[in-house]
Amino acid sequence: MKLMTVRMIALLLACTLTTGAWAVPQGPERERDLLQRVERAVDGHVLPTLKDFSTKARELADRIGAFCDSGDLAAMSDVNDAFRAAVLVWGRAEHLRFGPLQGGDLSMRINFWPDPRGVIFRQMRRVLQAENPELLDPAVLAKQSVAVQGLGSLEVILLRWSSKPAAVFQAGQQNYDCHLATSIARNVAGISDEIVQAWTREGGWRSRLLKPGPKDPVYQDADEVAAQITKSMLLGVAIIRDQQVLPLFELATGERKRIKLPFQRSGLSVAYIRESVRSLRQLHEQFQLTDYARGNTAWTKDWVAHTFETLERAVGDLKLPHERSIAKTDLDEEAMRRLRFYTNGLRQVYGRALAPAAGLTIGFNELDGD
Amino acid sequence: MTLGLSALTRPVRAGGRDLTQAAFASAVRVGSGFALLILDEAGRVLREIPLEARGHDTTVHLGSGIGVMFARRPGDFAVAFEFSRPTASKVFRTPADRHFYGHGVFSNDGRLLYATENDFDNARGLIGIYDVKAGFSRIGEFPSSGVGPHDLHLLPDDKTLVVANGGIETHPDAGRAKLNVPDMQPSLAFINREDGQMLARHELGREFHKLSIRHLDVDQSGRVWFGGQWEGALDDVPELVGSASLDRPLTLLAMNPVLPARLKGYIGSVALDKSGRRLAVSAPRAGRIVYFDTAAERLIGESLIIDGCGVAPRGRDGFAISSGGGEFRAAAPGTEDVGLAVHRGMAFDNHMINVANY
Numbered sequence: 144m145k146l147m148t149v150r151m152i153a154l155l156l157a158c159t160l161t162t163g164a165w166a167v168p169q170g171p172e173r174e175r176d177l178l179q180r181v182e183r184a185v186d187g188h189v190l191p192t193l194k195d196f197s198t199k200a201r202e203l204a205d206r207i208g209a210f211c212d213s214g215d216l217a218a219m220s221d222v223n224d225a226f227r228a229a230v231l232v233w234g235r236a237e238h239l240r241f242g243p244l245q246g247g248d249l250s251m252r253i254n255f256w257p258d259p260r261g262v263i264f265r266q267m268r269r270v271l272q273a274e275n276p277e278l279l280d281p282a283v284l285a286k287q288s289v290a291v292q293g294l295g296s297l298e299v300i301l302l303r304w305s306s307k308p309a310a311v312f313q314a315g316q317q318n319y320d321c322h323l324a325t326s327i328a329r330n331v332a333g334i335s336d337e338i339v340q341a342w343t344r345e346g347g348w349r350s351r352l353l354k355p356g357p358k359d360p361v362y363q364d365a366d367e368v369a370a371q372i373t374k375s376m377l378l379g380v381a382i383i384r385d386q387q388v389l390p391l392f393e394l395a396t397g398e399r400k401r402i403k404l405p406f407q408r409s410g411l412s413v414a415y416i417r418e419s420v421r422s423l424r425q426l427h428e429q430f431q432l433t434d435y436a437r438g439n440t441a442w443t444k445d446w447v448a449h450t451f452e453t454l455e456r457a458v459g460d461l462k463l464p465h466e467r468s469i470a471k472t473d474l475d476e477e478a479m480r481r482l483r484f485y486t487n488g489l490r491q492v493y494g495r496a497l498a499p500a501a502g503l504t505i506g507f508n509e510l511d512g513d
Numbered sequence: 514m515t516l517g518l519s520a521l522t523r524p525v526r527a528g529g530r531d532l533t534q535a536a537f538a539s540a541v542r543v544g545s546g547f548a549l550l551i552l553d554e555a556g557r558v559l560r561e562i563p564l565e566a567r568g569h570d571t572t573v574h575l576g577s578g579i580g581v582m583f584a585r586r587p588g589d590f591a592v593a594f595e596f597s598r599p600t601a602s603k604v605f606r607t608p609a610d611r612h613f614y615g616h617g618v619f620s621n622d623g624r625l626l627y628a629t630e631n632d633f634d635n636a637r638g639l640i641g642i643y644d645v646k647a648g649f650s651r652i653g654e655f656p657s658s659g660v661g662p663h664d665l666h667l668l669p670d671d672k673t674l675v676v677a678n679g680g681i682e683t684h685p686d687a688g689r690a691k692l693n694v695p696d697m698q699p700s701l702a703f704i705n706r707e708d709g710q711m712l713a714r715h716e717l718g719r720e721f722h723k724l725s726i727r728h729l730d731v732d733q734s735g736r737v738w739f740g741g742q743w744e745g746a747l748d749d750v751p752e753l754v755g756s757a758s759l760d761r762p763l764t765l766l767a768m769n770p771v772l773p774a775r776l777k778g779y780i781g782s783v784a785l786d787k788s789g790r791r792l793a794v795s796a797p798r799a800g801r802i803v804y805f806d807t808a809a810e811r812l813i814g815e816s817l818i819i820d821g822c823g824v825a826p827r828g829r830d831g832f833a834i835s836s837g838g839g840e841f842r843a844a845a846p847g848t849e850d851v852g853l854a855v856h857r858g859m860a861f862d863n864h865m866i867n868v869a870n871y
Binding site: 245246247248251252257258259260288289360361381382384385386389390399402403491504506507508509511512513 | 695
C-alpha cells in the first residue's frame with residue numbers, strides 16, 4: 144500500500160466521524176465476542192509476555208549469582224546475554240499497565256523510565272560509593288527509591304563492569320557491586336513473580352478480566368474489559384511514539400541536541416523499540432478489534448495490519464552505528480518522519496475509528512485527561 | 514480595551530454572532546485540530562479561535578473583558594482574547610525552560626496574570642507572573658511550594674493564591690509520562706501573591722499520597738473545594754473530593770464506599786454553582802458528573818454523560834456540562850438534564866468556564 148499522508152488519514156477520520164458510526168451489533172452475542180477477544184489477548188499476549196519476563200528475570204538473577212560466585216570474568220558474557228534477554232522482554236511488556244501493573248509502582252520498580260534528569264545514574268553513584276550493606280537484602284532494597292532497584296540500576300553496574308572488568312573481583316572476592324547486582328536482580332525477579340501470581344491466582348486479574356460483573360469495582364462488563372485492552376494498545380503506541388520515536392525524530396530535525404532512549408548506554412535501544420513494536424502487533428493480532436471495522440471504518444482493517452507490518456520493517460531497518468551516542472548525522476530525517484507518522488496514525492485510528500466501531504467508549508477526556 | 518500588539522491568531526467565526534452574549538469558554542478538538550470556543554447560554558458557538566495545539570483551561574477578567582486560555586502540559590503557549598469583541602487574539606509563551614500546566618488566574622484588578630508552570634530541569638513547581646498591560650510579558654515567578662502545580666485560584670481577599678500541587682513530576686523530554694508516582698507528595702498551598710510567601714501548605718496523610726490534588730473551586734467564604742486523581746491501584750481508591758481553607762486542613766467528603774472506584778479514581782473538573790451551595794465534579798472515565806450539597810457534605814445527584822468532563826455554573830443553582838462527544842447540556846441535581854446543543858465533529862476538552870462568573 145502506498146504511504147498515506149497524515150492529511151489523508153485525517154480526511155478519512157473526519158469522514159468516519161462525521162458520517163456516523165456503523166451500527167454496532169448489540170446484546171449477548173457482542174458481549175460474548177468481546178470477552179472471547181479479551182481472553183485471546185490475555186492468554187495469547189498478556190500472560191505469555193509476563194511469564195516470559197518472569198523467566199528471564201529469574202535467569203538473570205541466577206546468572207549474576209553464578210558469575211559472582213565463580214569469580215570467573217569469562218562468565219560476564221552470560222550475564223550480559225541474560226540482561227539483554229530480560230530487557231527486551233520488558234520492552235514487550237511495558238504497555239501492560241493494568242491489573243497488578245495499574246498505578247505504575249511495580250513497573251517503575253522493574254524499570255524506572257523515562258528518566259530525563261538522570262536520577263538513576265546519580266542515585267546509583269551515591270549507592271555504590273556508600274556501600275550500604277543493608278541494600279544487599281532484596282527485601283530492604285525493595286523499599287528504597289525506585290531508581291536504585293530495577294533494570295536501569297543494574298545497567299549502571301554492568302556498564303561499570305564492562306569498562307573495568309578487572310575491578311569486579313578483588314583478590315578473588317566478590318565486591319559490593321556484585322552483591323548489589325545480585326540483590327537488584329533478585330528484587331526484579333521477585334516483582335515479576337508477584338505480577339504473574341496476581342494475574343493467575345484464583346480470583347486474580349485473569350479471572351476478573353474474563354468474568355467482569357457488577358460486584359467487581361474495576362471491571363463491571365465486557366465493554367470495560369475490552370476498552371481496557373484497547374487502552375493498553377493506545378498506551379503502548381504512545382510510549383513508542385513519545386519516548387522512542389519522537390526523540391529520534393527531533394534529533395534528526397535538530398529540535399533536540401541530545402536524546403535518551405531506553406537502555407541506550409547498553410546498545411539495546413533499537414532492539415528495545417523493535418520488541419515494543421512486535422509486541423503491540425501481537426496484541427493486535429490476538430485482539431483483532433478490526434473485525435468490527437465496517438462501512439466507513441472498513442478501510443482501517445487493512446490499514447492497521449499494513450501499518451504494523453510497515454512499522455516493524457521500518458524499525459527493523461533502523462541502523463544506528465553509534466547507538467550509545469546518537470548524532471543527527473546518523474539519522475535519516477525522512478525515515479524518522481515516517482516512524483512518527485505510523486505511530487500517530489495507529490493511535491488515531493485505534494482510538495477514534497476502531498474503538499467506536501466496536502461500540503467501545505474511549506473518550507477524548509477519559510483517555511488522556513489532565 | 515484591545516489587546517493591541519501583534520495578532521498571531523485570527524478569529525475565524527465571529528461574523529454575525531453577538532459576542533455580548535458570551536457565556537462560556539472551552540477548549541475543543543475539531544477534527545484533527547484544536548480551538549477555543551466561546552459559547553452563549555444555549556451552547557451555540559459565538560466564536561472559534563484556532564489553537565496551535567491542545568488547550569486546557571481558561572481564565573477571565575470580567576472587568577476588562579479579557580480571557581486567557583492556557584496550553585495543556587507540556588505546552589508553552591497561552592492565547593489572550595477579548596471574549597465579547599471580535600478583536601485579534603494574542604499568543605504569549607513561557608520561557609524555554611518552563612512550560613504551562615494549563616491553568617491560571619488574574620488578579621482582581623486585571624493587571625497581573627498568574628499561571629502554574631514547570632521548571633522541568635529542576636522538577637520545581639512555579640507560579641509565573643505576567644504583566645497584562647505590557648502585552649503579557651513575564652515579569653517574575655515564585656515557587657508553588659510543591660511539584661506539579663495544576664489548578665490555582667485567587668481567594669476572595671485578592672491576596673492569597675491557592676495552588677493544587679498535584680505532586681506529579683513530568684518532563685517534556687518524556688512526553689506526558691509521570692516520573693515519580695511511588696514518591697509523589699501532593700499538597701494544597703496558600704501563597705501570598707504579593708511576595709510569593711507560602712502562608713500554609715496542607716497535605717493528606719501518607720496513605721493518600723497518591724491522590725493527586727488537581728482541580729479547585731473557591732466559595733465566597735474562602736473555602737476551597739478540590740477534586741483528586743488517584744494514581745494507586747483501582748481496588749484501593751479513596752474518597753476523591755474534599756475541602757480545606759487557609760486555616761483548616763484538608764478533609765475528604767465521605768462517599769458510598771464503592772463510589773470512588775465507580776468513578777474510576779479520577780475527577781476531571783470541579784465547579785461550584787453561583788450560590789456555592791452545590792458542587793459538581795466530573796468523572797469522565799465513568800461517564801458521570803456527581804453533585805454534592807456543600808453544607809450537608811452529601812451526594813445529592815448525578816448526571817450520566819459519556820466522556821463528560823467540563824462543568825461550569827449556569828443560572829442560579831445549575832450547571833452547564835460538556836462532553837468529548839460535543840454535547841452541551843444544562844444540568845442540576847434532582848432534575849433531568851436538558852440537552853442544549855450537540856456539536857458534531859467537536860470534542861469538548863477537560864474544562865469549561867462561565868465567563869460571567871469571574
